Structure formats: C-alpha cells, structure tokens
Amino acid sequence: MRNVLTVCPYCGCGCGLYLRVDGKKVLGTLPSKEHPISHGQLCLKGWNVHSFIHSSQRLREPLVKADPAGTYRGTGWDEAYSLITKRLMEIQKKYGSNSIGIIGSAKCTNEESYLLMKFARSVLGTNNIDSCVRLCHAPTIAGLGDSFGFGAMTNSINEIENAKVILVIGSNTTEEHPIVGTRILKAIDQGANLIVVDPRRTQIANISHLHLQPAPGTDLILISGLIRIIIEENLANFDFISRRTENFEVVKESVKKFTPEYVEKTTGLSFSNLRETALMYGHSKASMIIYGMGITQHINGTDTVQAFANLAMLTGNIGRESTGVNPLIGQSNMQGACDMGVLPDYFSGYQSIKDKKNVAKFEKAWSTKLPADKGLSFMEMIKRARQGKIKAMYIVGENVLLSAPNINEAIEALSHLEFLVVQDMFLTETAQLANVVLPSASFAEKNGTFTSTERRVQRIRKCIEPLGGTKPDWQILSELAQRAGYTEMKNKNPREIMEEIASITPIYEGISYEKLDNTAGIQWPCFDKSDTGATFLYKDSFASGKAYFIPVDFTQGSEVPDKEYPYFLIAGRREFQFHTGSMTRKSPTLEREFPYGLVEINPNDADDLKVKSGWRVKIASRHGELETNVSITTAVPEKTVFIPFHFKEGAANLLLGNSDLDPKSKIPEFKVCAVKISSI
Amino acid sequence: MKKIIKELNIYQPHSARIIKIHPQIQGHRLFLVKFEDDKISRNFTYKPGQFMELTVFGSGEAPFSLSSSPTRPGIIEFCIRQTGKVTDSLFRLSPNSLIGIRGPYGNGFPIEKLENNDLLIVAGGLGMAPLRSLLRYVLDSRERFGEVTLIYGGRNPDDMLFKYELLDLLDSPEMNCLLSVDRDDSGTWPACIGPVTALFDRIKVEARSTYAAICGPPIMYKYVLEKLFERNFSYDRILMSLERHMKCGVGKCGHCAIGYKYICMDGPIFTYQEALDLPEAV
Amino acid sequence: MNNVKILFKEDINKFVQICLKEAKVIAPFKTTYGDTIFSPVTSPSEVVIDHGYENSIIPPKEFFLPQEETMLTYGRYKEGYKFKPSLADESKRIIFGIRPCDVSAILFLDRFFRSDIEDIYYLKKRENTALISFCCHEPQETCFCICTDSGPFLTYGFDLQFIDLEDRYFVEIGTPKGEKLIKFNKNLFKDVSVADEKLRQEIVESTKNKFKSARAYFSKTIRKLSEGKVDRNVWDELGQRCFSCGGCSYVCPTCSCFDVADLLRSRDGYSRIRTWDSCMFAGFTKEASGHNPRLEKKDRVCRRYYHKLSYQYVEKNETHGCVGCGRCIVTCLGNINMPVVVEKIRRS
Known part of the structure; x- marks a missing residue:
C-alpha cells in the first residue's frame, strides 16, 4: 500500500490528505497531521474523497453525439480531436472568434486553467473565457481588487485562532468550510467574540455571542450602519487612515444617510445589537471579517465587499495578523482559476488585458496575436448563446445546468449552440447536451497544483494512472492545441507548465515544483526564488501603495417578496454534499446522509401553509417552479425558506432566474428570490 | 488467539427464487420465496419473530421479518412495504426472479x-x-x-x-x-x-x-x-x-444498537421489562 | 510471567530482516512530510522504531477492518447470479512497532468480532498476523493510556513486546506465535540479567510519571453515564460543537461499526463493500421510511460515549471502549474527545 500526499478536491480550505493506494485502486483517505491546514483533521467529505474515483459512472471514452435525439456513441481520441478542431475552426471562420465561449473549472489544476486560458486566447482568439467564479466570488475579485489590490483572502486560515473579534457574515462556515469552522471554534475557546450575520440560525450562529438575522439582501446597509456608528463613537483609526489609505472623506460623507432609523427599518435589526457589534469590532485590535457566498451572490455583491474593505480600513484591521477581510472560496481551485486568468478581463496573476504592455508581453511569450477586446462573462455568454450570438462553447468540468441561475434559460442557451464540447469525469446534465464529451482524469490521476482560499499554492499528486480511456485535462488541451496547429502548447508535464506560469506571472514568479515539494505550499504573492510567500497581505503597503475607500450605496434587488410571492428563498449548501453533487453523490456515505432535496420552513409558516415535515410541496417563483420535501425547522426565520442547490431533483436554480447582474462584477443575483409555496 | 473453528462466512447469501408475489394493500406485497438449493430448503427452520436479509441484485441488502410459519416448511413468506432503494428494486421484480437470502436472524418469540x-x-x-x-x-x-x-x-x-x-x-x-x-x-x-x-x-x-x-x-x-x-x-x-435501521443482521455493523443491546441479536423481540432498561427504546 | 530475552539494538535490523523473510511486515513509516502511517515496508531502513515516534494518524485496525473492504462480488452467471466471497489473501503478516494502546484495542476488537457470530473477514486476517509491540517511554501530549489501563506496558495481548533499555531491548514473549519468531533467531536473542530486570522495572515506573497533559478519570464518569445521571446540558453543549465528520470513529482503534453498500465496480458485476461508518452520522440510524430515532447531534454524541463508557457495555466487552491513544483529541473538529467529555461529565 502506498500513501500519496495530495490536496482535497472539495472546498477551498486546501486540506492535505493521503490517498491510500493499493495497486491500481484508491482504497482510503487519511488526513495529514503535519499539514498546516488539516492538522490530522478532515470533514466528512474529506474523509470520503476516495469514494468517487472508481465510480462506475466515470466516463471511459470520448463520446460523440450520434443523432439529434441525443444518443451517444463512443469513439477514439483521434476522431474526437478531429471533430472538435474542424467544427471550432469552421465556426471561428464563419462567425468570428468572439462567437465562441469558454468556461473553465474551479476544480482543474492551475496548470490546466492556465492552458485553457492560453488555448482560449491564442488558439480560439477570444477573451470570452470565464468560470463559475462569476457565480460565486466575482465580487471578491472585483471588490477587494479595487480596494486593496488583490481579490483574495488578506489573511490565513490559521490566523483565525488568534483573532479577538470575528464577524462571520453570509457564511455557514461549519458546514461549508469545516476546517475554517474549527479555527473559529478554537478562537472562541481562547476568548474571542463571534458575531454571526445570517438570516438562518446555522450551527455557527448557535455558538456565536451575537447572532444578527437581517432581512435577506440588506447586508450592505448593515455594514454601512456599522461604519457610521464607529465614526460617531470615535473608534476610527485616523493614524492608519491617513498613512495607508485614500478617499476616506468621501466614504465618511456617504455613510451619513445610514442613520439608525434607516438601518433598523430596512434590516429589521435593533440598533442596540448593531451598536454592540460596532463597539466590539471597533474596539478590538484583532477584528476579522469572514464572509462567503451569502454576501457575493447579490446584485450589490461587489458594493458589500467594498463596504467590508472600508470597515476594515476604518479601524486599521488590515495589514496585520489575525485581522483583515477574508472571503471563503467554495472550491478547491477557484482561487487558482482566477489567478491563472480564467477571466474575461485578466491574464494570469491579474494582469489586465486593458494594459497594452501586458498584451505585448503575452503575445511575445506565446508567439501569437492576442485579441484586444474585453471578453464576455459567464452570464453574458449564456445570454448571447440564447440569442444565437454565441455559436459554440467549450466547457471544462462545470455542470452549468445546475450551477447557473435559471436552469431553464441555461438549457435553452446550450441547446441553441451549433457546437458544444464538454470535458468532464461524468456525464453530467450539461455533458448530456454536448456534441462531444471528453472524459477527463480525476484529481488522483494527475499531477498539478491547487491554490486554496488562503492563496496557498500546493501540489496535488498522481496516485494512479488515469482510468482506462481518460486523460488529464492539461493533456487534452495540449493535444488539442497541437491538433489545431498551435505549436506553443507542447507541454510534457505540469511541472513544465508551472515554469511557464512562473516566468510570466509576477505573483507566482518564485513558485516552482522544487519549492512546493519541500513545503506545505506557498502563499502567493511569491516574487522570487528566495521568497517564502505571505501569510497575510499588505503588511507595509497595498498593491498600489495606498488602499482606496470606495463609497457604496444600497441598490434594492428586484427579488423582493410581494403579495403573490410572499416568501424569501435563500439558496445554499449543506455539509454532506458539494455543489451540483457530481462527485459527492457517488459516495454511499455522503449520499446516505443527505439523499434528496428539501425546503426548510419555519414552524409558523408551516402552520399557515398547513404542511407537515416530509410532505411534498410545490414552490414557484417568477421564473420557474419545483417540487420538493418539507423540513420544518426554527433555523429559518418566518417568511424565509431555504433550499440546498445540490440536487437535480429539486434544484434551487430552477427558481432563481433573475437576469439582473451586479454591474461591477456581473454576478447574477442568486442568493435570494421571492417564492410562493403550495402543498400538493 | 483461539483458532477459528467455523469457516462459515456469515455474510454469504444463498440463492433463492421468488415463487409468487401477492399484492397486499397499497404499497405492500407478500413475496413467496424458496431456496434454490433443495438441501438448504429442506433443513431450513426458524422461529416466528425472526427476520432474514434479502439481497436484490444491484441494489443491496435489507432485513425483512418472516411472515410465514416454520410449521409449513418449504416456502417462506415476507410481507414487505415499499419504502426505500432496496424495496423499490424488489417491487420491480417478477415471479421467478432470483434474489439472495441469508438468515434467519434475531431471537424470535420465546x-x-x-x-x-x-x-x-x-x-x-x-x-x-x-x-x-x-x-x-x-x-x-x-x-x-x-x-x-x-x-x-x-x-x-x-x-x-x-x-x-x-x-x-x-x-x-x-x-x-x-x-x-x-x-x-x-x-x-x-x-x-x-x-x-x-x-x-x-x-x-x-x-x-x-x-x-x-x-x-x-x-x-x-x-x-x-x-x-x-x-x-x-x-x-x-x-x-422493536425496529431499527439494520445492515449486517449479525451484531457486527452496529447500526441497530440501542442502549447496550443489538436489535438483530438480542431482539427484535423484547419484553417490556427489557425495553425499559434500554435508554433509547421507549 | 512471560518468557523474556534481550536483543541488542545493533541487531534490530537483522531481526527486521528476518521478519521480512517470514512475513509481510507492516510498520510505522514516516512519510517525507513527517506523518507517521502504518504501511507495508520492504527494508529495515523504512521502519521507524525509535521510541519517540508519534502514534500513527489512523490505528492499525485498518489492517483487519480496512476503510473499504470488498466482501463479495456478484454478477450474472449463466442461469442466475453467483456470490463470490472476496476474502483477503492469507499470507502471514507482522505488525512491527505497534503501540501497547493499539494492541489493547485489537484485543478489544478480537473479542467483539469473535463473540456470538464470528466475522471471518476480520478473524482470518487477525489469525495470520503477529503483533510486535514497542512500549512507549515518551508519551505524547495527547496520550492517556495510563488512565485506561491499556499501556504503556502490557502483560498480555502482544506476541512480542519490546521495551527500550537504552542500548538494548527487553523482549517479552507473549504467545507461541511470538516464541516462534524468536526461535528462528536464537543467536540474536540473549538471556536476561538481573540488572536488565531491574532497569526494566525502573523504566516502567519512571514512564508512568511522564503522563501529564491529557488525563481522564473514568470511574465517576462511568457511574454517572450508566445510571443515566448526566445533565442534558452536557450533551447539548457537545452537540453544538459536533461537525458530524465521523473522524472520531474513523480514528478510534476500538470503533468497528461499518456500512455495507453494493456498488457497480466493473463490467463483470457488483461488489458488496463494507466501509467504516460512524454513529455520529444522521444516516447511521435513519430508517428507510425517513424516521430517525437519533436525529440530533447531541443524541449521537451521547450514544457514542454511552457505548464507550457505560457499565452495560463494560460488562459486555469486558472493559470500557477507550484505550487512551488520544487520536480523537487530534482529529475532532469540535474538540470533543474522551478526556474533555469525561471531565465534563464528572463535573456536571
């Protein structure tokens, strides 16, 4: 039996674990004790990562759609490559490069994301490349990017233990990021105060000192209210503001309208609770903000993230250990996908495509001519596909149908395409619409690196050969590029790709496999060979010298309950499943724990609706409807219901579908929506 | 440690055939089952109140109580409600289908x-x-x-x-x-x-x-x-x-443990006195 | 009294070499990353036997009850289906360098898997395996085997027990299986002197005083728990901290619950596999109808400790279900572990 150290492919914590390999089989998982994040611990998903690897549902050969009815026939790689290059080139010629869209994956390695980005820009000649970051943390990339310089966690997971005040907002941490949850628990045990802002009473809310349950979607008002209180209570750190930031006066002016009366009325919270929160946060020298998708998946997601930045700067809780603004990223390598430039407006390392110098640099490195116009984001691509303006899409490891808001619209969009390629381990709902499906290898069958939510770049290692008939995504992309006549992607292995990434990406410049093999990963920015990375950012200066206060104002989303749709629906996840379930639902242990979708309803609402636990109900929104089982719990407040989004049998995204996008980050509003409920 | 005497694999099911399926009330059916091996069938006996583990090929194994009586040997009967993955598949089977069967387990009525x-x-x-x-x-x-x-x-x-x-x-x-x-x-x-x-x-x-x-x-x-x-x-x-979620049927998997008893070994039949001693039973 | 011998440290590699010839040797192995994992080894140099080695992340129970084990395979076969038992290979194995706490745990599991109906998947593997135990002189911070009477020195249960006497090992022979291993190497093993005996005694005594941080005082806890006198608040508080990760059961050397599933694993047919399970999962007791008699986390935490510590189980298992290895202290996400729970109950 061999023990291979690798990184968990589920959430963004980046736990180090060993896969136990016996011959060609992965038979078990155990946590690494020496690893700085896992410390000998894993969550249930982590303990069961091995269980999907040998699933009989893994794809074993490329599939080509044989007829319009949707039957597939298996084929060889050669034929699949020929078909893909032929069709893509035809479409490129007929409709232009920008008629093609590429969606990357937050589960691919950095090397693969980099190749995909290179493939999109140099082979397909378009900047229409994005990933599901647009559905979760685009506001972080945009918001923190503009305020501080980098759209990433400012601090590290281990620093949470030593924080004195922790403000968790829009994150069901113990279920979504259990390892971060343990650090919060440890901090509380060491005397820290925990404030949780969440309409639902989650497990972490139960152990908090103060649980605020604002009306869904009003977090920005809450934060702006806190900023106003802190200024009025004279808790602003003027020394920090004057030395390290710009534009404070404008924000000071802009928060004036967030009076206690206004905040109380809109959020439904009491002023005394708000004041207590403000004083706790303002008084402590180690106050930390931790947030999740409860913040970002709103029409004002970016504004709210920038309000966090303002709050942190106001009190000087940034640029030091155990403080900062810390987004928890939901997937193993979503941070990496962004770092690698799987974004319509950036090359790797957040080098803007708007900057001519960057374009020239990449053109030289890749010996090609690059497109100059800004690409389309995820939702814009779906929209254009529906309008028939995007003709072909290339989707890698993303189950778009379940993850995009408004499933019906996504189905329509993808069905409109002239040509769709999907690269995945399983025949997902999305893959079932593809013209060609390429079977990719799992994380246990390839080498590469993942970048965790705390910017930690670490090695994943190959334990077994790719299952018969599958190939790692990097190899597929490299071979496909060569097939298309592009000679600059003849990559022999991931190590070599990382060398290329380092040579052209300043924040990764000092990263190499030699260094990664001897450490538990490096937290970027890592500028040169001797650099050991940064556990927290902005110690001496922000990315461009000073941080910038950005005034924000509240925009009311269009999804508010009314007479016809009286309930607020919140979509989220539960601890035993992961995203669209394409991996977790293959594990008997995880599937047993949480096998079907449900809707959580407050007991009083259940009385009103005359429904009982386990009953079927129909839930309808302005965009769609679904049927699911009732679960009655006081964890949700009255007039609010919660649906996990993992299940195709009761996918919350059937109901969401608001076409409004956050103007700054283009994330669709899909944390909340107004619904009505009726018993069946 | 002691040399293992029995080489018998308790987890190994025998083949059995569904002879007949009688519809009962809504969602319930009575399955009449016979061992494929005549010798096993002839020697098989049990007590009222005992249960057996049935395998539906491709779905898994689940325990069901016997509804027939050992006084009428040969065919054994199970009255089953459709409620989960295994029973869903079982209800899709027709007479003459093969299933796996092992048991009987549990104490039965005294x-x-x-x-x-x-x-x-x-x-x-x-x-x-x-x-x-x-x-x-x-x-x-x-x-x-x-x-x-x-x-x-x-x-x-x-x-x-x-x-x-x-x-x-x-x-x-x-x-x-x-x-x-x-x-x-x-x-x-x-x-x-x-x-x-x-x-x-x-x-x-x-x-x-x-x-x-x-x-x-x-x-x-x-x-x-x-x-x-x-x-x-x-x-x-x-x-x-008493009833609990059960897997192995032989006191090893731990699912049906209630208090310090295993439903599959010490039960499923308990006196009220015994049930009172089990912290979670009543 | 066990038969005893002396083995000089310079000869230990020779002894490992001989073991390697006799059987498949499984020993604590340090990964390049510094983690200790029991793993099959092929040369003496891979074996970590210095007495300071950390206890492995998961206990050696995995070699008798693996994380995932195929029990049967079945597939269509002419006229029907055929079940093929999938018993592990029966080659001889030696677990070299197992800690006394883990030996105690294996004895516990032996009794369990042999009681009433025998589980041959466990017992076959067990029968073919010899345990060479190395006593601990430097307990880790998380160790408390001294409180559970399952270490750091044992009087039985091992096939061979090694105690480190500076330049040599004091070797105690526990079974004929152990005796046989020594017999092959008569000239390596020397007779024991009075001075050796004395030194052994001194080391045993001094080691006992080294246990400091993790302590668990069981008797009062066992009484309270058995009589149902534990304050509900204790379980409420603990339940709030449980993440339902199942880690406590996975790393516990005496936990043996398993789940069974039939999975399509190859073209030929299905595999019935058993995997580690945990009473900390809601699905553990959830019935097909959806009803769950142990729905709340607090009930499940309560259940786990009732199983480990109640008189009722102590009587059934001949001892309580904790060997003081301290692994739950490391692995629990919510810091719920044996010493913490025992202390909470004692004080409640």
Whole structure:
C-alpha cells in the first residue's frame, strides 16, 4: 500500500490528505497531521474523497453525439480531436472568434486553467473565457481588487485562532468550510467574540455571542450602519487612515444617510445589537471579517465587499495578523482559476488585458496575436448563446445546468449552440447536451497544483494512472492545441507548465515544483526564488501603495417578496454534499446522509401553509417552479425558506432566474428570490 | 488467539427464487420465496419473530421479518412495504426472479415460554407481518397453547394486511379474532368499526396466565401498553418487536444498537421489562 | 510471567530482516512530510522504531477492518447470479512497532468480532498476523493510556513486546506465535540479567510519571453515564460543537461499526463493500421510511460515549471502549474527545 500526499478536491480550505493506494485502486483517505491546514483533521467529505474515483459512472471514452435525439456513441481520441478542431475552426471562420465561449473549472489544476486560458486566447482568439467564479466570488475579485489590490483572502486560515473579534457574515462556515469552522471554534475557546450575520440560525450562529438575522439582501446597509456608528463613537483609526489609505472623506460623507432609523427599518435589526457589534469590532485590535457566498451572490455583491474593505480600513484591521477581510472560496481551485486568468478581463496573476504592455508581453511569450477586446462573462455568454450570438462553447468540468441561475434559460442557451464540447469525469446534465464529451482524469490521476482560499499554492499528486480511456485535462488541451496547429502548447508535464506560469506571472514568479515539494505550499504573492510567500497581505503597503475607500450605496434587488410571492428563498449548501453533487453523490456515505432535496420552513409558516415535515410541496417563483420535501425547522426565520442547490431533483436554480447582474462584477443575483409555496 | 473453528462466512447469501408475489394493500406485497438449493430448503427452520436479509441484485441488502410459519416448511413468506432503494428494486421484480437470502436472524418469540399460556396478539399496520408468523405457528400447533386472541386495527378496510385470511378467522372456534377499522366507506366491512383500543373492552384476559405480543407503529405502543397496565399485565409478560435501521443482521455493523443491546441479536423481540432498561427504546 | 530475552539494538535490523523473510511486515513509516502511517515496508531502513515516534494518524485496525473492504462480488452467471466471497489473501503478516494502546484495542476488537457470530473477514486476517509491540517511554501530549489501563506496558495481548533499555531491548514473549519468531533467531536473542530486570522495572515506573497533559478519570464518569445521571446540558453543549465528520470513529482503534453498500465496480458485476461508518452520522440510524430515532447531534454524541463508557457495555466487552491513544483529541473538529467529555461529565 502506498500513501500519496495530495490536496482535497472539495472546498477551498486546501486540506492535505493521503490517498491510500493499493495497486491500481484508491482504497482510503487519511488526513495529514503535519499539514498546516488539516492538522490530522478532515470533514466528512474529506474523509470520503476516495469514494468517487472508481465510480462506475466515470466516463471511459470520448463520446460523440450520434443523432439529434441525443444518443451517444463512443469513439477514439483521434476522431474526437478531429471533430472538435474542424467544427471550432469552421465556426471561428464563419462567425468570428468572439462567437465562441469558454468556461473553465474551479476544480482543474492551475496548470490546466492556465492552458485553457492560453488555448482560449491564442488558439480560439477570444477573451470570452470565464468560470463559475462569476457565480460565486466575482465580487471578491472585483471588490477587494479595487480596494486593496488583490481579490483574495488578506489573511490565513490559521490566523483565525488568534483573532479577538470575528464577524462571520453570509457564511455557514461549519458546514461549508469545516476546517475554517474549527479555527473559529478554537478562537472562541481562547476568548474571542463571534458575531454571526445570517438570516438562518446555522450551527455557527448557535455558538456565536451575537447572532444578527437581517432581512435577506440588506447586508450592505448593515455594514454601512456599522461604519457610521464607529465614526460617531470615535473608534476610527485616523493614524492608519491617513498613512495607508485614500478617499476616506468621501466614504465618511456617504455613510451619513445610514442613520439608525434607516438601518433598523430596512434590516429589521435593533440598533442596540448593531451598536454592540460596532463597539466590539471597533474596539478590538484583532477584528476579522469572514464572509462567503451569502454576501457575493447579490446584485450589490461587489458594493458589500467594498463596504467590508472600508470597515476594515476604518479601524486599521488590515495589514496585520489575525485581522483583515477574508472571503471563503467554495472550491478547491477557484482561487487558482482566477489567478491563472480564467477571466474575461485578466491574464494570469491579474494582469489586465486593458494594459497594452501586458498584451505585448503575452503575445511575445506565446508567439501569437492576442485579441484586444474585453471578453464576455459567464452570464453574458449564456445570454448571447440564447440569442444565437454565441455559436459554440467549450466547457471544462462545470455542470452549468445546475450551477447557473435559471436552469431553464441555461438549457435553452446550450441547446441553441451549433457546437458544444464538454470535458468532464461524468456525464453530467450539461455533458448530456454536448456534441462531444471528453472524459477527463480525476484529481488522483494527475499531477498539478491547487491554490486554496488562503492563496496557498500546493501540489496535488498522481496516485494512479488515469482510468482506462481518460486523460488529464492539461493533456487534452495540449493535444488539442497541437491538433489545431498551435505549436506553443507542447507541454510534457505540469511541472513544465508551472515554469511557464512562473516566468510570466509576477505573483507566482518564485513558485516552482522544487519549492512546493519541500513545503506545505506557498502563499502567493511569491516574487522570487528566495521568497517564502505571505501569510497575510499588505503588511507595509497595498498593491498600489495606498488602499482606496470606495463609497457604496444600497441598490434594492428586484427579488423582493410581494403579495403573490410572499416568501424569501435563500439558496445554499449543506455539509454532506458539494455543489451540483457530481462527485459527492457517488459516495454511499455522503449520499446516505443527505439523499434528496428539501425546503426548510419555519414552524409558523408551516402552520399557515398547513404542511407537515416530509410532505411534498410545490414552490414557484417568477421564473420557474419545483417540487420538493418539507423540513420544518426554527433555523429559518418566518417568511424565509431555504433550499440546498445540490440536487437535480429539486434544484434551487430552477427558481432563481433573475437576469439582473451586479454591474461591477456581473454576478447574477442568486442568493435570494421571492417564492410562493403550495402543498400538493 | 483461539483458532477459528467455523469457516462459515456469515455474510454469504444463498440463492433463492421468488415463487409468487401477492399484492397486499397499497404499497405492500407478500413475496413467496424458496431456496434454490433443495438441501438448504429442506433443513431450513426458524422461529416466528425472526427476520432474514434479502439481497436484490444491484441494489443491496435489507432485513425483512418472516411472515410465514416454520410449521409449513418449504416456502417462506415476507410481507414487505415499499419504502426505500432496496424495496423499490424488489417491487420491480417478477415471479421467478432470483434474489439472495441469508438468515434467519434475531431471537424470535420465546415459543417455549408461551406454550401452555394464553396469548394476546396486538397488531397495527405492518406490525402484522411478524405477528402473522406467530399466529400461524400457534394455530398450527393449537394444542400447545391456551386461549388465543388477535386484536388488529387499521384506518379502513383497504388498510388491513392479510385481510381475507384474517376475516376467515372471525368465526373460528380456534381463536378470538377481533378486527377493527376506523372508517368504512364501502359499508361492507363485516367486523368492528371504531378505534382499535375499544376492542380491549370486549376481551377477557387473565393477566397472570397470558402473554401479550405487540407490534405496530410507535404511537400504538403507548395506547396498548396503557390498556395492558390497566389489566395488571406484568412487564415481563408483554413482548414487543422493536425496529431499527439494520445492515449486517449479525451484531457486527452496529447500526441497530440501542442502549447496550443489538436489535438483530438480542431482539427484535423484547419484553417490556427489557425495553425499559434500554435508554433509547421507549 | 512471560518468557523474556534481550536483543541488542545493533541487531534490530537483522531481526527486521528476518521478519521480512517470514512475513509481510507492516510498520510505522514516516512519510517525507513527517506523518507517521502504518504501511507495508520492504527494508529495515523504512521502519521507524525509535521510541519517540508519534502514534500513527489512523490505528492499525485498518489492517483487519480496512476503510473499504470488498466482501463479495456478484454478477450474472449463466442461469442466475453467483456470490463470490472476496476474502483477503492469507499470507502471514507482522505488525512491527505497534503501540501497547493499539494492541489493547485489537484485543478489544478480537473479542467483539469473535463473540456470538464470528466475522471471518476480520478473524482470518487477525489469525495470520503477529503483533510486535514497542512500549512507549515518551508519551505524547495527547496520550492517556495510563488512565485506561491499556499501556504503556502490557502483560498480555502482544506476541512480542519490546521495551527500550537504552542500548538494548527487553523482549517479552507473549504467545507461541511470538516464541516462534524468536526461535528462528536464537543467536540474536540473549538471556536476561538481573540488572536488565531491574532497569526494566525502573523504566516502567519512571514512564508512568511522564503522563501529564491529557488525563481522564473514568470511574465517576462511568457511574454517572450508566445510571443515566448526566445533565442534558452536557450533551447539548457537545452537540453544538459536533461537525458530524465521523473522524472520531474513523480514528478510534476500538470503533468497528461499518456500512455495507453494493456498488457497480466493473463490467463483470457488483461488489458488496463494507466501509467504516460512524454513529455520529444522521444516516447511521435513519430508517428507510425517513424516521430517525437519533436525529440530533447531541443524541449521537451521547450514544457514542454511552457505548464507550457505560457499565452495560463494560460488562459486555469486558472493559470500557477507550484505550487512551488520544487520536480523537487530534482529529475532532469540535474538540470533543474522551478526556474533555469525561471531565465534563464528572463535573456536571
């Protein structure tokens, strides 16, 4: 039996674990004790990562759609490559490069994301490349990017233990990021105060000192209210503001309208609770903000993230250990996908495509001519596909149908395409619409690196050969590029790709496999060979010298309950499943724990609706409807219901579908929506 | 450590064939099953109240109580409700299909103790499945038992398992069969209408010489126990069948542990006295 | 009294070499990353036997009850289906360098898997395996085997027990299986002197005083728990901290619950596999109808400790279900572990 150290492919914590390999089989998982994040611990998903690897549902050969009815026939790689290059080139010629869209994956390695980005820009000649970051943390990339310089966690997971005040907002941490949850628990045990802002009473809310349950979607008002209180209570750190930031006066002016009366009325919270929160946060020298998708998946997601930045700067809780603004990223390598430039407006390392110098640099490195116009984001691509303006899409490891808001619209969009390629381990709902499906290898069958939510770049290692008939995504992309006549992607292995990434990406410049093999990963920015990375950012200066206060104002989303749709629906996840379930639902242990979708309803609402636990109900929104089982719990407040989004049998995204996008980050509003409920 | 004597693999199922499937009430069917190997079939015996593990190929294994009686060897019967993955697949099978089977497991009813005593059988819902085994056993060896009474209730006539078989017993001189439904819209129900607890008022039992065997939904236990206590039943003369999620059937997998007992080994039949000692049972 | 011998440290590699010839040797192995994992080894140099090695992340129970084990395979076969038992290979194995706490745990599991109905998947593997135990002189911070009477020195249970006497090992022979291993190497093993005996005694005594941080005082806890006198608040508080990760059961050397599933694993048919399970999962007791008698986390935490510590189980298992290895202290996400729970109950 061999023990291979690798990184968990589920959430963004980046736990180090060993896969136990016996011959060609992965038979078990155990946590690494020496690893700085896992410390000998894993969550249930982590303990069961091995269980999907040998699933009989893994794809074993490329599939080509044989007829319009949707039957597939298996084929060889050669034929699949020929078909893909032929069709893509035809479409490129007929409709232009920008008629093609590429969606990357937050589960691919950095090397693969980099190749995909290179493939999109140099082979397909378009900047229409994005990933599901647009559905979760685009506001972080945009918001923190503009305020501080980098759209990433400012601090590290281990620093949470030593924080004195922790403000968790829009994150069901113990279920979504259990390892971060343990650090919060440890901090509380060491005397820290925990404030949780969440309409639902989650497990972490139960152990908090103060649980605020604002009306869904009003977090920005809450934060702006806190900023106003802190200024009025004279808790602003003027020394920090004057030395390290710009534009404070404008924000000071802009928060004036967030009076206690206004905040109380809109959020439904009491002023005394708000004041207590403000004083706790303002008084402590180690106050930390931790947030999740409860913040970002709103029409004002970016504004709210920038309000966090303002709050942190106001009190000087940034640029030091155990403080900062810390987004928890939901997937193993979503941070990496962004770092690698799987974004319509950036090359790797957040080098803007708007900057001519960057374009020239990449053109030289890749010996090609690059497109100059800004690409389309995820939702814009779906929209254009529906309008028939995007003709072909290339989707890698993303189950778009379940993850995009408004499933019906996504189905329509993808069905409109002239040509769709999907690269995945399983025949997902999305893959079932593809013209060609390429079977990719799992994380246990390839080498590469993942970048965790705390910017930690670490090695994943190959334990077994790719299952018969599958190939790692990097190899597929490299071979496909060569097939298309592009000679600059003849990559022999991931190590070599990382060398290329380092040579052209300043924040990764000092990263190499030699260094990664001897450490538990490096937290970027890592500028040169001797650099050991940064556990927290902005110690001496922000990315461009000073941080910038950005005034924000509240925009009311269009999804508010009314007479016809009286309930607020919140979509989220539960601890035993992961995203669209394409991996977790293959594990008997995880599937047993949480096998079907449900809707959580407050007991009083259940009385009103005359429904009982386990009953079927129909839930309808302005965009769609679904049927699911009732679960009655006081964890949700009255007039609010919660649906996990993992299940195709009761996918919350059937109901969401608001076409409004956050103007700054283009994330669709899909944390909340107004619904009505009726018993069946 | 001790040399292993038995080389027997307890987890290895035998092949068996579904001989017949009788539809019962909505969502319930009676499966008649026979071992493929005649030798096993001939030597196979069990006690009322025991259960077996059935494998539906491709879906998995689950435990089901025996509804037939060892007094009628050869074919064994299971009355099964469709409620999960394994039963879903089982309900898709047709007669002549093969399944896997191993067992019998569990303690079963303490037949020796019951002999020469009066017997009060109280059933509700699917609780009739194991009690039908006991009832058949007792009727087939009638001389070894005293007075036999069955109390069985359902919401309406379409809710009664083994309906015709039990209706046949209404006038039997062998036993006192009391059936009741809450409601009868058809107007053709030949037995009682009203709450099942009302039937208690129509029976005479001598608590000191009677064993009560109860099986049914949790809510039923509460009412039935009350009625029994009114009649001064001692705790060790009340036998109940407890139910838990179960996997291996042989006391190893741990799922059915309740307090310090394993339902599959120490149960499923417990006296009320024993159940009281189990912290989670009642 | 066990038969005893002396083995000089310079000869230990020779002894490992001989073991390697005799059987498949499984030993604590340090990964390049510094983690200790029991793993099959092929040369003496891979074996970590210095007495300071950390206890492995998961206990050696995995070699008898693996994380995932195929029990049967079945597939269509002419006229029907055929079940093929999938018993592990029966080659001889030696677990070299197992800690006394883990030996105690294996004894516990032996009793369990042999009681009532025998589980041959476990017992076959167990029968073919010899345990060479190395006593601990430097307990880790998380160790408390001294409180559970399962270490750091044992009087039985091992096939061979090694105690480090500076330049040599004091070797105690526990079974004929152990005796046989020594017999092959008569000239390596020397007779024991009075001075050796004395030194052994001194080391045993001094080691006992080194247990400091993790302590668990069981008797009062066991009484309270068995009599159902634990305050509900204790379980409420603990339940709030449980993440339902199942880690406590996975790393516990005496936990043996398993789940069974039939999975399509190849073209030929299905595999019935058993995997580690945990009573900390809601699905553990959830019935097909959806009803769950142990729905709340607090009930499940309560259940776990009732199983480990109640009189009722102590009687059944001949001892309580904790060997003081301290692994739950490391692995629990919510810092719920044996010493913490024992202390909470004692004080409640």
